[in-house]
């Protein structure tokens with residue numbers, strides 16, 4: 001017997017939070033990850049978990065009965081063929097390439113497709129569709145920012161290496177303002193770790209982000225404002241807002257960091273708030289430079305939006321039942337579709353189970369559903385049993401492909417481990433091939 | 447599937463081989479044009495009876511925006527423009543939406559439907575190259591490639607500042623390989639960096655100093671053109687000049703042409719760079735095509751594409767963030783800006799070109815002046831800078847404007863008097879021939895791009911062939927080709943989409959001194975927020 005080969009992977013990208021740190025060094029031996037450098041604690045855990053061993057009873061199953069992969073895929077294809085209104089949901093813990101396969105499946109079978117972003121997307125659409133967006137890559141933050149505003153977020157907790165990796169530390173290259181380091185302002189809960197490291201904290205009342213953004217916009221535009229009204233609306237004094245407005249107005253390059261769906265701090269389910277922050281940055285841009293950096297959740301959510309957009313023209317919540325893409329943020333959400341009986345089969349693939357699904361889970365039992373998922377059943381929160389379950393290769397460790405960082409920078413994911421399970425994209429393509437055989441109009445090749 | 451073909455008796459336009467509408471036969475095997483087979487019955491081809499039809503090489507778009515983050519932001523920005531008409535899923539073909547920037551599959555189908563078989567995205571940041579290539583993989587029917595943005599790249603500017611031509615050349619070669627690019631592109635060299643640093647306005651002349659780098663646009667242009675020349679790239683440096691869209695910018699454009707003396711250079715969307723006028727005074731806005739074209743006609747080292755505008759709504763998208771900001775403020779529209787570290791910016795905003803706007807009318811006229819005053823069709827390519835000046839689907843309309851002077855006059859009459867009375871178009875009766883249209887839409891772009899196997903129908907050429915039914919209305923004729931073959935495979939047949947081959951992605955891999963690699967990767971590791979190992983396409987060994 002040859003001793004197990006030890007292999008060291010350098011500069012591995014991490015898909016376990018929106019930071020997408022790509023400087024991890026990973027040691028692999030005997031099909032397991034045995035060492036890791038540069039990862040934060042949570043990433044370390046995720047990498048070391050690696051591929052959870054196969055569990056024959058639940059990896060591939062039909063109504064709880066263990067079956068082979070072929071059988072599971074065939075039965076799934078049958079359900080897809082029979083369904084009149086299939087809904088594909090998730091697409092977070094997947095490579096861009098697998099997401100392409102998911103949108104293709106929805107297109108060819110004529111279904112609806114959405115991501116968790118759809119849950120947070122009001123009828124007015126994304127900030128880009130409302131007001132526009134001024135943004136930048138993380139490297140620009142490090143190189144240029146001389147004012148950074150953490151707007152109702154706590155990256156020290158949610159994106160542990162963000163600040164260290166991407167915020168100015170006084171040792172930067174030829175970029176502009178950053179060489180002195182940045183003045184850091186925290187708008188939000190003064191108790192967070194991010195706030196304790198800030199130069200100034202504005203403890204805005206919870207749920208008052210929209211008003212707060214409006215106050216800063218007004219000050220930047222030079223409007224007079226009443227002191228008590230401002231305090232009543234935001235919980236922060238006018239004088240402090242004036243300081244913030246002045247910093248933004250006179251900086252070289254301001255950056256506002258917000259987090260898309262940070263439970264507990266802010267109600268981002270209303271993206272009017274997000275649009276207000278973006279509008280603020282655009283206002284500042286009429287005087288100097290200002291970008292918004294939106295931190296995203298774990299997995300590959302930005303990629304999902306990108307793939308949706310280049311294949312359908314819309315970033316989420318797409319209905320392909322009519323034979324062409326229709327956009328219905330909120331309207332075509334999974335929850336509403338099930339509630340209104342507009343979905344008779346649900347395929348959940350690459351879902352991260354961390355956000356927003358609670359309201360849906362209760363309804364999942366009412367329709368047949370297929371779970372395509374890279375974790376062991378036991379590791380998932382309690383869910384009603386799926387009609388079909390297909391286990392896939394573990395995202396981020398056994399799924400070569402593309403990961404998009406929250407700022408839209410694409411990164412490669414290597415295959416650190418060989419998986420006994422197929423890639424999610426492969427599963428979807430196999431299902432499509434079988435559907436196409438049953439219904440030639442769904443077509444594979446033209 | 448690539449088949450054997452005998453394209454029989456068509457009026458063949460193959461200007462690269464001196465064929466101007468003569469009835470000829472074409473033979474195809476293995477995706478290439480071949481010599482007539484010795485034994486025709488043994489060859490057993492499919493026969494395409496082209497008698498009475500016009501046969502040309504497939505069209506080549508030398509400058510458009512069809513992939514990557516900028517285009518995707520444009521797609522996402524205006525959902526209200528994407529409702530109608532949508533592209534329905536049909537047979538094995540994918541569905542899509544159109545808007546100002548069609549979705550990827552729709553882009554491929556539409557190009558093919560127009561008789562085009564090759565297109566180049568003109569502005570990809572190397573940092574986003576992987577994204578662009580993912581979109582290319584979803585863009586069927588055409589061969590495609592991208593030009594990589596280098597004009598505000600910090601490494602480039604440092605090498606230029608240090609006068610280190612070897613370092614610059616090695617880096618440009620490394621970048622083209624890392625990003626799977628086809629040519630180097632400069633957009634507003636130095637000007638985007640200045641804009642990111644908060645410089646008011648975007649006006650940069652060739653002698654302006656780029657803050658923090660102690661270089662001038664002139665130095666960047668000269669050094670990058672020289673490096674492109676030394677690398678023997680098939681397409682020379684692709685240049686979006688400084689001061690796009692600004693009144694009076696023609697002097698910058700002329701100075702740029704002059705500094706390229708003795709070197710090849712391609713000036714893109716030249717229409718946007720040929721303006722008279724002083725700052726903030728609309729009444730002085732006008733055309734300065736004449737002095738530019740005079741210089742251009744006398745200097746065969748230069749090529750241009752036009753960037754014609756058409757009236758109607760579209761989306762402006764550019765690496766030139768300053769332009770994006772200027773346009774959106776002017777019109778009060780949605781605005782997207784995205785600064786990309788070490789490399790470039792990006793600006794996207796909707797725009798509507800209106801006939802009654804003096805500035806827009808001038809832009810329309812200026813593009814046509816270029817087409818009609820440029821003496822040598824081999825050095826001018828048809829483009830709209832899709833979607834900036836208008837959609838690529840409006841190329842047939844431009845062709846009609848060039849071929850039909852009566853139609854052109856009618857259109858000119860609709861413009862504000864101030865423009866129609868002053869533009870050189872009034873006295874230009876030139877009409878393009880079919881052979882000349884074939885040059886500016888395929889033969890010339892192929893030559894500019896150094897694509898030896900494209901833009902002609904000689905033996906060994908790629909069997910990318912478009913067959914048109916002649917029609918007095920040239921717009922109709924070019925809108926609906928009868929048949930299109932891509933590498934010998936049927937894509938359009940009897941006007942219908944019947945096939946969607948993947949098409950190839952075209953890139954270059956210039957030779958350079960590999961000893962430079964470690965210095966480049968060290969620089970990226972230090973300066974960039976991603977590791978050099980993950981930069982560009984970052985193809986890792988499996």
Ligand code: SF4
Pocket residue numbers: 014015016017018019020021038039040041042043159160161162
């Ligand atoms: S901060 Fe995020 S991306 Fe970086 S190592 Fe931790 S989990 Fe991974």
Ligand SMILES: [Zn+2]
Pocket residue numbers: 509510511568569715831834
């Ligand atoms: Zn362009």
